[in-house]
Amino acid sequence: MIPFVDLKTQLKALRPEIDEVISRVIDQGHFVLGPAVSAFEEKFSTYCRTDHCVGVNSGASALHLALLAAGVGPGDEVITVSMTFVATVAAVLYCGAKPVFVDVDPDRWTMAPELIEAAITPRTKAILPVHLHGLMADMDPIMAVARRHGIVLVEDAAQSHGAEYKGRRAGSIGDIGCFSFYPGKNLGGFGEGGAVVTRDAGLARTVRLLRDWGQEEKYRHVLPGYNYRMDAIQGAILNLKMDYIEGWTEDRRRLAQVYDQELAAIGQKRPSAPSDTRHVYHVYSIEHPRRDALQAALTTAGIGTGIHYPVPVHLQPAYENLGYGRGDLPVTEALAERFLSLPMYPELAPDQVVQVCRELERAHAAEQIEPASRAPSARETNKVLESV
Numbered sequence: 158m159i160p161f162v163d164l165k166t167q168l169k170a171l172r173p174e175i176d177e178v179i180s181r182v183i184d185q186g187h188f189v190l191g192p193a194v195s196a197f198e199e200k201f202s203t204y205c206r207t208d209h210c211v212g213v214n215s216g217a218s219a220l221h222l223a224l225l226a227a228g229v230g231p232g233d234e235v236i237t238v239s240m241t242f243v244a245t246v247a248a249v250l251y252c253g254a255k256p257v258f259v260d261v262d263p264d265r266w267t268m269a270p271e272l273i274e275a276a277i278t279p280r281t282k283a284i285l286p287v288h289l290h291g292l293m294a295d296m297d298p299i300m301a302v303a304r305r306h307g308i309v310l311v312e313d314a315a316q317s318h319g320a321e322y323k324g325r326r327a328g329s330i331g332d333i334g335c336f337s338f339y340p341g342k343n344l345g346g347f348g349e350g351g352a353v354v355t356r357d358a359g360l361a362r363t364v365r366l367l368r369d370w371g372q373e374e375k376y377r378h379v380l381p382g383y384n385y386r387m388d389a390i391q392g393a394i395l396n397l398k399m400d401y402i403e404g405w406t407e408d409r410r411r412l413a414q415v416y417d418q419e420l421a422a423i424g425q426k427r428p429s430a431p432s433d434t435r436h437v438y439h440v441y442s443i444e445h446p447r448r449d450a451l452q453a454a455l456t457t458a459g460i461g462t463g464i465h466y467p468v469p470v471h472l473q474p475a476y477e478n479l480g481y482g483r484g485d486l487p488v489t490e491a492l493a494e495r496f497l498s499l500p501m502y503p504e505l506a507p508d509q510v511v512q513v514c515r516e517l518e519r520a521h522a523a524e525q526i527e528p529a530s531r532a533p534s535a536r537e538t539n540k541v542l543e544s545v
């Protein structure tokens with residue numbers, strides 16, 4: 158058995174330290190924000206190479222507040238992608254704004270820069286690319302469009318802690334970057350969590366106010382805000398995990414290298430990771446035209462897989478009223494049918510990766526045999542006879 162995710166092995170190794178930091182929070186009795194969260198914010202801001210970090214209670218909250226701070230409101234449009242987790246799009250709707258989808262690049266799987274310009278209208282307030290699976294979107298051309306039109310750029314970096322593009326970290330290139338610390342993310346708490354990072358002191362101040370009821374000081378509310386505060390226990394756990402994140406990321410990258418080699422050997426296309434990027438492999442996904450059959454074969458072999466994501470946001474029942482339908486985003490729609498995510502976590506052993514690839518090879522072979530295993534049609538039989 159090789160599970161798709163395994164959070165338990167990591168917990169086991171860290172358990173004594175985790176118990177200690179949780180106990181400290183309980184002893185201090187400061188359960189919301191406070192010193193544990195501030196310490197984490199400081200570390201995470203440095204890690205992202207930005208100047209400010211504001212801890213919040215989820216990635217969705219981070220996106221919501223980043224967009225609000227960027228001035229996104231009712232009647233505005235935000236250009237984003239449909240190949241993402243629904244939270245990206247939901248956050249736009251929380252602001253009363255309209256998500257405008259552009260398709261993704263067929264190789265990189267992130268926002269196609271050349272499609273942005275045509276989607277811009279006088280109402281466009283922000284561009285919101287997603288660094289999918291841990292690979293950063295092609296930020297230079299995306300930023301160029303944003304700057305040319307004076308539009309704010311918000312990065313959805315929920316899957317890309319520590320990822321880099323031309324030496325710059327995820328969350329540090331746009332005006333504001335958003336992270337999630339959901340347990341399964343590359344940096345995950347023991348519950349919900351998120352953060353906003355930025356170099357802009359004004360944006361940071363607004364997000365800081367909005368996460369805590371718009372309070373400038375106790376009972377003085379200068380903005381209509383939210384309760385999006387980060388728990389102290391999450392802050393303490395995340396702060397501790399910051400000591401390990403680089404090691405875990407390098408483990409993921411080493412495992413990806415093993416996948417890359419093994420998959421190249423069996424002729425399976427591997428995920429794109431341009432040399433000017435640092436892919437952090439939140440997800441290691443392959444594309445296959447017979448994805449469902451491949452997934453079934455791996456399941457039978459005891460190998461857990463996932464699909465990120467099987468139904469793009471614009472085709473979800475909840476978002477039908479956005480006015481998009483099948484055929485509107487052909488690359489996104491094709492990828493949703495072809496994506497298959499393979500096991501990927503720091504605790505996975507390289508020989509387990511090899512084992513997954515052996516099973517993939519076997520499934521490939523079985524897939525090729527399958528069409529011939531049914532009775533040949535009369536036409537096929539005739540062809541065979543003619544060729545003899």
Ligand SMILES: *Cc1c(COP(=O)(O)O)cnc(C)c1O
Binds near residue numbers: 215217244245313
């Ligand atoms: C996980 C995720 C989010 C939402 O984060 P939560 O902490 O679950 O609210 C947003 N965008 C992307 C791309 C994600 O993967």
